Amino acid sequence: MSLITDLSKSRYCKGFQCPKMLWLDHFKPEEAENVLSETVMENGNLVGDLARSYFGEYSLVDFSYDKSEMTAKTQKFIDAGAENIAEAAFMTDGLYCAVDILHKNGDGWDIVEVKSSTHLTDIYIEDMSFQYYVLKNCGINVKRVFNMHLNAFYVKSGELDLKGLFKMEDCTEQAAANYDRVAETIGAIRDYISVEAEPERDIDTYCEKPYECAYKKYCGRHLPEHSVFDLAGMQAKTKYKHYHNGIVSYEDLLANAKQIKLSAKHRRQMEAILNNAPDEVDKPKINEFLGTLTYPLYHLDFETYQQPVPEFDGISPYQQIPFQYSLHIEHEDGTLEHREFLAKEGTDPRRALAEQLVNDIPKGVCSLAFNMSFEKTVIKRLAETFPDLADALMDIHGNMHDLMIPFKEQSYYSAAMQGSYSIKYVLPALYPDDPELDYHNLEGVHNGSEASAAFAEMTSHTPEEIAEIRANLLKYCGLDTYAMVKVLRKLKEAVR
Numbered sequence: 001m002s003l004i005t006d007l008s009k010s011r012y013c014k015g016f017q018c019p020k021m022l023w024l025d026h027f028k029p030e031e032a033e034n035v036l037s038e039t040v041m042e043n044g045n046l047v048g049d050l051a052r053s054y055f056g057e058y059s060l061v062d063f064s065y066d067k068s069e070m071t072a073k074t075q076k077f078i079d080a081g082a083e084n085i086a087e088a089a090f091m092t093d094g095l096y097c098a099v100d101i102l103h104k105n106g107d108g109w110d111i112v113e114v115k116s117s118t119h120l121t122d123i124y125i126e127d128m129s130f131q132y133y134v135l136k137n138c139g140i141n142v143k144r145v146f147n148m149h150l151n152a153f154y155v156k157s158g159e160l161d162l163k164g165l166f167k168m169e170d171c172t173e174q175a176a177a178n179y180d181r182v183a184e185t186i187g188a189i190r191d192y193i194s195v196e197a198e199p200e201r202d203i204d205t206y207c208e209k210p211y212e213c214a215y216k217k218y219c220g221r222h223l224p225e226h227s228v229f230d231l232a233g234m235q236a237k238t239k240y241k242h243y244h245n246g247i248v249s250y251e252d253l254l255a256n257a258k259q260i261k262l263s264a265k266h267r268r269q270m271e272a273i274l275n276n277a278p279d280e281v282d283k284p285k286i287n288e289f290l291g292t293l294t295y296p297l298y299h300l301d302f303e304t305y306q307q308p309v310p311e312f313d314g315i316s317p318y319q320q321i322p323f324q325y326s327l328h329i330e331h332e333d334g335t336l337e338h339r340e341f342l343a344k345e346g347t348d349p350r351r352a353l354a355e356q357l358v359n360d361i362p363k364g365v366c367s368l369a370f371n372m373s374f375e376k377t378v379i380k381r382l383a384e385t386f387p388d389l390a391d392a393l394m395d396i397h398g399n400m401h402d403l404m405i406p407f408k409e410q411s412y413y414s415a416a417m418q419g420s421y422s423i424k425y426v427l428p429a430l431y432p433d434d435p436e437l438d439y440h441n442l443e444g445v446h447n448g449s450e451a452s453a454a455f456a457e458m459t460s461h462t463p464e465e466i467a468e469i470r471a472n473l474l475k476y477c478g479l480d481t482y483a484m485v486k487v488l489r490k491l492k493e494a495v496r
Protein backbone atom coordinates (compact mmCIF):
# COMPACT_ATOMS: atom_id res chain seq x y z
CA MET A 1 0.00 0.00 0.00
CA SER A 2 1.51 3.32 -1.02
CA LEU A 3 2.11 5.88 1.71
CA ILE A 4 0.30 9.21 1.74
CA THR A 5 2.29 12.05 3.26
CA ASP A 6 0.18 14.83 1.71
CA LEU A 7 -1.51 16.87 4.40
CA SER A 8 -4.76 18.76 4.15
CA LYS A 9 -5.75 20.96 7.10
CA SER A 10 -8.05 18.28 8.52
CA ARG A 11 -5.32 15.64 8.22
CA TYR A 12 -2.84 18.03 9.78
CA CYS A 13 -5.19 18.69 12.73
CA LYS A 14 -5.73 14.96 13.18
CA GLY A 15 -1.99 14.33 13.07
CA PHE A 16 -1.46 17.18 15.54
CA GLN A 17 -3.85 15.46 17.98
CA CYS A 18 -2.21 12.06 17.42
CA PRO A 19 -0.23 10.98 14.35
CA LYS A 20 -1.26 7.38 14.87
CA MET A 21 -4.78 8.34 13.80
CA LEU A 22 -3.41 9.12 10.34
CA TRP A 23 -1.40 5.91 10.29
CA LEU A 24 -4.49 3.88 11.21
CA ASP A 25 -6.65 5.80 8.71
CA HIS A 26 -4.25 4.59 6.05
CA PHE A 27 -3.43 1.06 7.15
CA LYS A 28 -6.33 -0.08 9.36
CA PRO A 29 -9.37 2.11 8.64
CA GLU A 30 -11.68 -0.83 9.41
CA GLU A 31 -10.80 -0.44 13.12
CA ALA A 32 -12.45 3.01 13.32
CA GLU A 33 -15.75 3.47 15.09
CA ASN A 34 -18.12 6.23 14.10
CA VAL A 35 -17.94 9.01 16.70
CA LEU A 36 -18.94 12.19 14.80
CA SER A 37 -22.68 12.43 14.31
CA GLU A 38 -24.21 13.48 11.00
CA THR A 39 -25.97 16.33 12.80
CA VAL A 40 -22.63 17.85 13.81
CA MET A 41 -21.41 17.72 10.21
CA GLU A 42 -24.68 19.11 8.85
CA ASN A 43 -24.53 21.99 11.34
CA GLY A 44 -21.01 22.79 10.13
CA ASN A 45 -22.12 22.88 6.49
CA LEU A 46 -25.16 25.03 7.21
CA VAL A 47 -23.17 27.60 9.20
CA GLY A 48 -20.32 27.60 6.67
CA ASP A 49 -22.68 28.29 3.77
CA LEU A 50 -24.37 31.14 5.63
CA ALA A 51 -21.11 32.77 6.74
CA ARG A 52 -19.98 33.21 3.12
CA SER A 53 -22.30 36.21 2.78
CA TYR A 54 -20.89 37.95 5.88
CA PHE A 55 -18.76 40.32 3.80
CA GLY A 56 -21.28 40.64 0.95
CA GLU A 57 -20.81 39.25 -2.56
CA TYR A 58 -18.39 36.35 -2.88
CA SER A 59 -16.87 34.06 -5.51
CA LEU A 60 -17.11 30.35 -4.73
CA VAL A 61 -14.46 27.79 -5.63
CA ASP A 62 -16.56 24.71 -6.35
CA PHE A 63 -15.41 21.44 -4.85
CA SER A 64 -13.42 19.15 -7.12
CA TYR A 65 -11.52 15.93 -6.40
CA ASP A 66 -8.81 17.48 -8.56
CA LYS A 67 -7.24 19.93 -6.11
CA SER A 68 -5.18 21.63 -8.82
CA GLU A 69 -8.45 22.58 -10.50
CA MET A 70 -9.52 24.29 -7.26
CA THR A 71 -6.21 26.13 -6.81
CA ALA A 72 -6.31 27.28 -10.46
CA LYS A 73 -9.82 28.62 -10.00
CA THR A 74 -8.77 30.44 -6.82
CA GLN A 75 -5.92 32.10 -8.71
CA LYS A 76 -8.37 33.09 -11.45
CA PHE A 77 -10.61 34.82 -8.89
CA ILE A 78 -7.63 36.59 -7.33
CA ASP A 79 -6.47 37.81 -10.76
CA ALA A 80 -10.00 39.00 -11.58
CA GLY A 81 -9.98 41.23 -8.45
CA ALA A 82 -12.45 39.27 -6.29
CA GLU A 83 -13.04 40.80 -2.86
CA ASN A 84 -14.20 37.60 -1.14
CA ILE A 85 -13.42 34.04 -2.16
CA ALA A 86 -15.19 31.14 -0.47
CA GLU A 87 -13.28 27.82 -0.28
CA ALA A 88 -10.14 29.53 -1.65
CA ALA A 89 -7.73 26.64 -2.28
CA PHE A 90 -3.93 26.62 -1.93
CA MET A 91 -1.35 23.90 -2.37
CA THR A 92 2.39 23.80 -1.80
CA ASP A 93 4.85 20.98 -1.23
CA GLY A 94 2.17 18.35 -0.55
CA LEU A 95 0.27 20.66 1.80
CA TYR A 96 -3.25 21.70 0.94
CA CYS A 97 -5.92 23.90 2.46
CA ALA A 98 -9.20 25.49 1.47
CA VAL A 99 -9.83 28.76 3.32
CA ASP A 100 -13.49 29.18 4.30
CA ILE A 101 -13.45 32.86 3.33
CA LEU A 102 -10.47 34.72 1.86
CA HIS A 103 -11.28 38.39 2.38
CA LYS A 104 -9.42 41.18 0.57
CA ASN A 105 -7.63 43.57 2.94
CA GLY A 106 -5.79 46.37 1.11
CA ASP A 107 -2.83 44.84 -0.72
CA GLY A 108 -3.23 41.54 1.11
CA TRP A 109 -5.78 39.05 2.37
CA ASP A 110 -7.46 38.00 5.58
CA ILE A 111 -7.99 34.33 6.34
CA VAL A 112 -11.43 33.71 7.88
CA GLU A 113 -12.02 30.27 9.34
CA VAL A 114 -15.69 29.58 10.08
CA LYS A 115 -16.79 27.28 12.90
CA SER A 116 -20.28 26.23 13.93
CA SER A 117 -19.39 26.24 17.64
CA THR A 118 -19.88 29.22 19.97
CA HIS A 119 -16.30 29.62 21.16
CA LEU A 120 -12.67 29.53 20.12
CA THR A 121 -10.61 26.43 20.97
CA ASP A 122 -6.92 25.51 20.77
CA ILE A 123 -7.45 23.14 17.85
CA TYR A 124 -9.07 25.95 15.84
CA ILE A 125 -5.94 28.03 16.40
CA GLU A 126 -3.85 25.10 15.18
CA ASP A 127 -6.08 24.80 12.12
CA MET A 128 -5.65 28.52 11.34
CA SER A 129 -1.91 28.32 11.99
CA PHE A 130 -1.66 25.59 9.35
CA GLN A 131 -3.61 27.73 6.86
CA TYR A 132 -1.39 30.73 7.61
CA TYR A 133 1.69 28.57 6.99
CA VAL A 134 0.38 27.20 3.67
CA LEU A 135 -0.73 30.60 2.35
CA LYS A 136 2.57 32.24 3.36
CA ASN A 137 4.43 29.49 1.50
CA CYS A 138 2.22 30.10 -1.53
CA GLY A 139 3.40 33.73 -1.51
CA ILE A 140 0.10 35.21 -0.27
CA ASN A 141 0.34 38.42 1.72
CA VAL A 142 -1.69 37.37 4.76
CA LYS A 143 -2.75 40.41 6.78
CA ARG A 144 -5.02 39.00 9.45
CA VAL A 145 -6.30 35.61 10.58
CA PHE A 146 -9.81 35.44 12.03
CA ASN A 147 -11.90 32.76 13.62
CA MET A 148 -15.57 33.38 12.91
CA HIS A 149 -17.92 31.44 15.17
CA LEU A 150 -21.50 31.68 16.33
CA ASN A 151 -22.34 34.24 18.99
CA ALA A 152 -24.10 32.42 21.84
CA PHE A 153 -25.67 35.71 23.01
CA TYR A 154 -27.32 36.54 19.70
CA VAL A 155 -31.10 36.46 19.95
CA LYS A 156 -32.98 36.35 16.68
CA SER A 157 -35.44 39.18 16.15
CA GLY A 158 -36.88 39.52 12.65
CA GLU A 159 -34.45 39.12 9.75
CA LEU A 160 -31.28 37.15 10.50
CA ASP A 161 -28.46 39.60 11.25
CA LEU A 162 -25.19 37.98 10.19
CA LYS A 163 -23.07 40.62 11.98
CA GLY A 164 -24.84 39.77 15.22
CA LEU A 165 -25.03 36.03 14.64
CA PHE A 166 -21.29 35.63 14.09
CA LYS A 167 -18.41 36.70 16.28
CA MET A 168 -14.97 37.40 14.81
CA GLU A 169 -11.89 36.69 16.90
CA ASP A 170 -8.53 37.97 15.73
CA CYS A 171 -6.01 35.13 15.95
CA THR A 172 -3.27 36.68 13.80
CA GLU A 173 -0.69 36.83 16.59
CA GLN A 174 -1.06 33.18 17.56
CA ALA A 175 -1.05 31.96 13.95
CA ALA A 176 2.10 33.96 13.13
CA ALA A 177 3.85 32.89 16.34
CA ASN A 178 3.16 29.24 15.51
CA TYR A 179 4.78 29.43 12.04
CA ASP A 180 8.07 27.62 12.85
CA ARG A 181 6.37 25.10 15.12
CA VAL A 182 3.87 24.22 12.39
CA ALA A 183 6.82 23.42 10.08
CA GLU A 184 8.26 21.13 12.77
CA THR A 185 4.90 19.46 13.37
CA ILE A 186 4.45 18.79 9.65
CA GLY A 187 7.88 17.13 9.57
CA ALA A 188 7.15 15.03 12.67
CA ILE A 189 3.76 13.87 11.34
CA ARG A 190 5.29 12.91 8.00
CA ASP A 191 8.08 10.95 9.68
CA TYR A 192 5.54 9.12 11.80
CA ILE A 193 3.21 8.11 8.99
CA SER A 194 6.00 7.13 6.61
CA VAL A 195 6.64 3.91 8.51
CA GLU A 196 4.87 0.80 7.25
CA ALA A 197 5.26 -1.23 10.46
CA GLU A 198 2.64 -0.24 13.01
CA PRO A 199 4.21 2.40 15.26
CA GLU A 200 3.93 2.14 19.05
CA ARG A 201 1.80 4.80 20.71
CA ASP A 202 0.27 4.47 24.13
CA ILE A 203 -3.16 5.86 24.91
CA ASP A 204 -3.39 9.23 26.70
CA THR A 205 -5.61 12.27 27.13
CA TYR A 206 -5.14 13.06 23.43
CA CYS A 207 -7.44 10.09 22.75
CA GLU A 208 -10.27 12.18 24.25
CA LYS A 209 -9.47 15.76 23.32
CA PRO A 210 -9.96 17.88 21.29
CA TYR A 211 -12.02 15.15 19.62
CA GLU A 212 -12.82 11.68 20.84
CA CYS A 213 -10.73 9.35 18.72
CA ALA A 214 -12.44 6.70 16.60
CA TYR A 215 -9.68 4.17 17.38
CA LYS A 216 -10.05 4.12 21.18
CA LYS A 217 -11.35 0.56 21.22
CA TYR A 218 -8.51 -0.65 18.99
CA CYS A 219 -5.75 1.15 20.90
CA GLY A 220 -7.28 0.11 24.23
CA ARG A 221 -7.61 -3.57 23.32
CA HIS A 222 -4.99 -4.50 25.94
CA LEU A 223 -7.11 -3.13 28.81
CA PRO A 224 -8.69 -5.62 31.24
CA GLU A 225 -12.47 -6.17 31.18
CA HIS A 226 -12.96 -3.78 34.11
CA SER A 227 -10.45 -0.96 34.14
CA VAL A 228 -9.93 2.53 35.53
CA PHE A 229 -11.61 3.83 32.35
CA ASP A 230 -14.92 2.32 33.51
CA LEU A 231 -15.05 4.38 36.71
CA ALA A 232 -18.03 6.72 36.63
CA GLY A 233 -17.44 10.38 37.36
CA MET A 234 -13.62 10.35 37.43
CA GLN A 235 -11.85 12.98 35.29
CA ALA A 236 -10.13 11.64 32.17
CA LYS A 237 -6.76 13.11 33.14
CA THR A 238 -6.92 11.30 36.52
CA LYS A 239 -7.77 8.01 34.78
CA TYR A 240 -4.80 8.35 32.43
CA LYS A 241 -2.54 9.29 35.35
CA HIS A 242 -3.44 6.04 37.16
CA TYR A 243 -3.12 4.08 33.90
CA HIS A 244 0.40 5.39 33.25
CA ASN A 245 1.33 4.56 36.85
CA GLY A 246 0.33 0.96 36.19
CA ILE A 247 -2.86 1.17 38.27
CA VAL A 248 -5.28 -0.13 35.66
CA SER A 249 -7.54 -2.99 36.78
CA TYR A 250 -10.11 -2.81 39.59
CA GLU A 251 -7.82 -5.06 41.63
CA ASP A 252 -4.91 -2.60 41.10
CA LEU A 253 -7.10 0.33 42.07
CA LEU A 254 -8.40 -1.28 45.24
CA ALA A 255 -4.90 -2.38 46.25
CA ASN A 256 -3.74 1.24 45.92
CA ALA A 257 -6.94 2.85 47.23
CA LYS A 258 -5.31 4.79 50.07
CA GLN A 259 -2.37 6.05 48.03
CA ILE A 260 -4.53 7.35 45.17
CA LYS A 261 -7.28 8.66 47.49
CA LEU A 262 -10.02 6.57 45.96
CA SER A 263 -13.49 7.86 46.79
CA ALA A 264 -15.98 5.68 48.70
CA LYS A 265 -18.27 5.73 45.63
CA HIS A 266 -15.57 4.36 43.33
CA ARG A 267 -14.60 1.73 45.87
CA ARG A 268 -18.23 0.69 46.12
CA GLN A 269 -18.58 0.51 42.33
CA MET A 270 -15.58 -1.81 41.98
CA GLU A 271 -16.31 -4.01 45.00
CA ALA A 272 -19.89 -4.54 43.85
CA ILE A 273 -18.71 -5.68 40.40
CA LEU A 274 -15.86 -7.87 41.65
CA ASN A 275 -18.00 -9.50 44.36
CA ASN A 276 -21.06 -9.81 42.13
CA ALA A 277 -22.91 -8.13 45.01
CA PRO A 278 -26.72 -8.16 45.27
CA ASP A 279 -28.64 -4.86 45.12
CA GLU A 280 -28.42 -2.77 48.28
CA VAL A 281 -31.41 -0.81 49.55
CA ASP A 282 -31.40 1.95 52.16
CA LYS A 283 -35.07 1.66 53.16
CA PRO A 284 -35.30 4.74 55.45
CA LYS A 285 -33.77 6.99 52.76
CA ILE A 286 -36.03 5.62 50.03
CA ASN A 287 -39.08 5.95 52.30
CA GLU A 288 -38.07 9.53 52.98
CA PHE A 289 -37.98 10.21 49.23
CA LEU A 290 -41.30 8.45 48.57
CA GLY A 291 -42.86 10.45 51.40
CA THR A 292 -42.21 13.70 49.51
CA LEU A 293 -44.45 12.60 46.60
CA THR A 294 -48.17 13.26 46.44
CA TYR A 295 -50.81 11.75 44.13
CA PRO A 296 -51.84 11.95 41.37
CA LEU A 297 -48.22 12.10 40.30
CA TYR A 298 -47.23 13.62 36.94
CA HIS A 299 -44.25 11.87 35.34
CA LEU A 300 -42.87 14.37 32.81
CA ASP A 301 -40.18 14.18 30.15
CA PHE A 302 -39.28 16.74 27.46
CA GLU A 303 -37.53 16.26 24.15
CA THR A 304 -35.66 19.27 22.85
CA TYR A 305 -33.57 20.16 19.83
CA GLN A 306 -31.12 22.90 19.00
CA GLN A 307 -30.66 25.13 15.98
CA PRO A 308 -27.14 26.46 15.35
CA VAL A 309 -28.76 29.22 13.28
CA PRO A 310 -31.99 30.19 15.04
CA GLU A 311 -35.07 30.13 12.84
CA PHE A 312 -37.52 31.62 15.32
CA ASP A 313 -37.59 34.97 17.10
CA GLY A 314 -36.36 34.96 20.68
CA ILE A 315 -34.01 32.00 20.10
CA SER A 316 -30.20 31.98 20.43
CA PRO A 317 -27.77 29.58 18.69
CA TYR A 318 -27.98 26.10 20.24
CA GLN A 319 -30.71 27.08 22.72
CA GLN A 320 -32.69 24.02 23.81
CA ILE A 321 -36.08 24.21 22.09
CA PRO A 322 -38.71 21.88 23.56
CA PHE A 323 -40.77 20.23 20.83
CA GLN A 324 -42.31 17.23 22.61
CA TYR A 325 -43.29 15.91 25.97
CA SER A 326 -44.79 12.78 27.45
CA LEU A 327 -46.79 12.76 30.65
CA HIS A 328 -47.83 9.69 32.56
CA ILE A 329 -50.31 10.55 35.30
CA GLU A 330 -50.12 7.97 38.06
CA HIS A 331 -52.96 7.70 40.57
CA GLU A 332 -52.49 6.43 44.09
CA ASP A 333 -54.09 3.07 43.19
CA GLY A 334 -51.50 2.62 40.41
CA THR A 335 -53.78 3.38 37.45
CA LEU A 336 -52.20 5.38 34.66
CA GLU A 337 -53.34 8.03 32.18
CA HIS A 338 -51.15 9.20 29.32
CA ARG A 339 -50.95 12.66 27.72
CA GLU A 340 -48.46 13.79 25.12
CA PHE A 341 -47.50 16.68 22.89
CA LEU A 342 -45.53 16.65 19.65
CA ALA A 343 -45.18 19.89 17.71
CA LYS A 344 -45.99 20.21 14.06
CA GLU A 345 -42.78 19.93 12.09
CA GLY A 346 -41.26 23.18 10.79
CA THR A 347 -43.11 25.39 13.30
CA ASP A 348 -42.00 27.17 16.44
CA PRO A 349 -43.15 24.58 18.99
CA ARG A 350 -42.82 26.61 22.19
CA ARG A 351 -46.16 28.41 22.58
CA ALA A 352 -48.35 25.43 21.70
CA LEU A 353 -46.28 23.16 23.94
CA ALA A 354 -46.43 25.58 26.89
CA GLU A 355 -50.20 26.05 26.52
CA GLN A 356 -50.90 22.32 26.46
CA LEU A 357 -48.49 21.67 29.33
CA VAL A 358 -50.26 24.07 31.69
CA ASN A 359 -53.58 22.49 30.68
CA ASP A 360 -52.29 18.96 31.26
CA ILE A 361 -50.66 19.70 34.64
CA PRO A 362 -53.02 21.47 37.08
CA LYS A 363 -51.66 23.90 39.65
CA GLY A 364 -50.39 22.47 42.91
CA VAL A 365 -49.84 18.87 41.79
CA CYS A 366 -46.60 16.98 42.22
CA SER A 367 -44.60 16.32 39.07
CA LEU A 368 -41.62 14.05 38.67
CA ALA A 369 -38.70 14.09 36.23
CA PHE A 370 -35.51 12.05 36.01
CA ASN A 371 -32.67 14.58 36.34
CA MET A 372 -35.11 17.44 36.82
CA SER A 373 -32.60 20.27 36.30
CA PHE A 374 -33.11 19.81 32.55
CA GLU A 375 -36.93 19.91 32.72
CA LYS A 376 -36.80 22.85 35.14
CA THR A 377 -34.52 24.85 32.84
CA VAL A 378 -36.87 24.27 29.91
CA ILE A 379 -39.92 25.32 31.96
CA LYS A 380 -38.20 28.42 33.34
CA ARG A 381 -37.22 29.53 29.83
CA LEU A 382 -40.81 29.03 28.64
CA ALA A 383 -42.06 31.10 31.59
CA GLU A 384 -39.67 33.92 30.65
CA THR A 385 -40.81 33.77 27.01
CA PHE A 386 -44.55 33.69 27.77
CA PRO A 387 -45.26 35.92 30.80
CA ASP A 388 -49.01 35.22 30.56
CA LEU A 389 -48.29 31.52 31.27
CA ALA A 390 -45.49 32.16 33.77
CA ASP A 391 -47.62 31.64 36.87
CA ALA A 392 -48.81 28.20 35.83
CA LEU A 393 -45.41 27.17 34.44
CA MET A 394 -43.52 28.24 37.55
CA ASP A 395 -46.04 26.33 39.65
CA ILE A 396 -45.00 23.14 37.80
CA HIS A 397 -41.38 24.20 38.23
CA GLY A 398 -41.80 24.67 41.98
CA ASN A 399 -43.62 21.37 42.55
CA MET A 400 -41.21 19.15 40.66
CA HIS A 401 -39.30 16.27 42.28
CA ASP A 402 -36.34 14.35 40.97
CA LEU A 403 -36.56 10.56 40.54
CA MET A 404 -32.80 10.45 40.07
CA ILE A 405 -32.13 11.36 43.74
CA PRO A 406 -32.38 7.83 45.29
CA PHE A 407 -29.87 6.60 42.70
CA LYS A 408 -27.60 9.62 42.83
CA GLU A 409 -27.46 9.31 46.62
CA GLN A 410 -27.00 5.54 46.26
CA SER A 411 -30.06 4.76 48.42
CA TYR A 412 -30.75 2.08 45.84
CA TYR A 413 -27.52 0.56 44.61
CA SER A 414 -26.99 -2.11 42.00
CA ALA A 415 -23.63 -3.30 40.65
CA ALA A 416 -25.20 -3.28 37.19
CA MET A 417 -25.51 0.52 37.35
CA GLN A 418 -21.70 0.60 37.10
CA GLY A 419 -21.47 3.57 39.45
CA SER A 420 -23.73 5.68 37.24
CA TYR A 421 -27.14 7.12 38.14
CA SER A 422 -28.21 8.00 34.61
CA ILE A 423 -31.44 6.40 33.44
CA LYS A 424 -29.42 4.56 30.74
CA TYR A 425 -27.81 2.50 33.50
CA VAL A 426 -30.55 2.56 36.13
CA LEU A 427 -33.37 1.17 33.98
CA PRO A 428 -31.61 -1.96 32.63
CA ALA A 429 -30.16 -2.58 36.09
CA LEU A 430 -33.65 -2.61 37.63
CA TYR A 431 -35.31 -4.42 34.73
CA PRO A 432 -32.73 -6.58 32.97
CA ASP A 433 -33.99 -8.36 29.86
CA ASP A 434 -37.41 -6.70 29.91
CA PRO A 435 -38.30 -6.22 26.21
CA GLU A 436 -41.05 -3.72 27.09
CA LEU A 437 -38.42 -1.38 28.56
CA ASP A 438 -35.66 -2.03 26.04
CA TYR A 439 -35.04 1.03 23.87
CA HIS A 440 -33.28 -1.19 21.30
CA ASN A 441 -36.70 -2.63 20.44
CA LEU A 442 -38.01 0.76 19.28
CA GLU A 443 -38.17 1.71 15.60
CA GLY A 444 -36.12 4.64 14.29
CA VAL A 445 -35.69 6.66 17.52
CA HIS A 446 -33.78 5.06 20.40
CA ASN A 447 -32.34 8.00 22.34
CA GLY A 448 -32.57 11.76 22.86
CA SER A 449 -30.02 12.62 20.15
CA GLU A 450 -31.92 10.60 17.57
CA ALA A 451 -35.17 12.26 18.65
CA SER A 452 -33.66 15.76 18.25
CA ALA A 453 -32.23 14.91 14.83
CA ALA A 454 -35.50 13.30 13.68
CA PHE A 455 -37.53 16.38 14.58
CA ALA A 456 -34.98 18.87 13.21
CA GLU A 457 -34.93 17.25 9.77
CA MET A 458 -38.56 16.16 9.57
CA THR A 459 -39.58 18.79 7.00
CA SER A 460 -37.23 17.22 4.44
CA HIS A 461 -39.38 14.03 4.36
CA THR A 462 -42.51 12.95 2.50
CA PRO A 463 -45.88 13.02 4.34
CA GLU A 464 -45.77 9.20 4.72
CA GLU A 465 -42.28 9.34 6.17
CA ILE A 466 -43.29 12.20 8.49
CA ALA A 467 -46.20 10.13 9.82
CA GLU A 468 -43.81 7.28 10.55
CA ILE A 469 -41.23 9.52 12.23
CA ARG A 470 -43.92 11.13 14.37
CA ALA A 471 -45.17 7.71 15.47
CA ASN A 472 -41.60 6.71 16.36
CA LEU A 473 -41.07 9.91 18.35
CA LEU A 474 -44.28 9.41 20.30
CA LYS A 475 -43.34 5.83 21.16
CA TYR A 476 -39.85 6.86 22.24
CA CYS A 477 -40.90 9.74 24.50
CA GLY A 478 -43.82 7.69 25.85
CA LEU A 479 -41.37 5.00 26.90
CA ASP A 480 -39.29 7.61 28.75
CA THR A 481 -42.10 8.42 31.17
CA TYR A 482 -43.39 4.84 31.32
CA ALA A 483 -39.86 3.84 32.35
CA MET A 484 -40.07 6.42 35.16
CA VAL A 485 -43.32 4.86 36.36
CA LYS A 486 -41.60 1.46 36.42
CA VAL A 487 -38.52 2.81 38.21
CA LEU A 488 -40.73 4.34 40.91
CA ARG A 489 -42.59 1.04 41.22
CA LYS A 490 -39.28 -0.73 41.84
CA LEU A 491 -38.45 1.73 44.63
CA LYS A 492 -41.83 1.09 46.25
CA GLU A 493 -41.32 -2.67 46.00
CA ALA A 494 -37.87 -2.34 47.55
CA VAL A 495 -39.22 -0.80 50.74
CA ARG A 496 -42.33 -2.97 51.01
Ligand code: SF4
Nearest residue numbers: 018021207213215219
Ligand atom coordinates in the same frame (compact mmCIF):
# COMPACT_ATOMS: atom_id res chain seq x y z
S1 SF4 B 1 -6.88 5.96 20.32
FE1 SF4 B 1 -5.37 7.38 21.07
S2 SF4 B 1 -3.41 6.47 20.57
FE2 SF4 B 1 -4.93 5.43 19.32
S3 SF4 B 1 -4.95 6.58 17.42
FE3 SF4 B 1 -6.51 7.44 18.72
S4 SF4 B 1 -5.57 9.14 19.75
FE4 SF4 B 1 -3.92 7.87 18.91
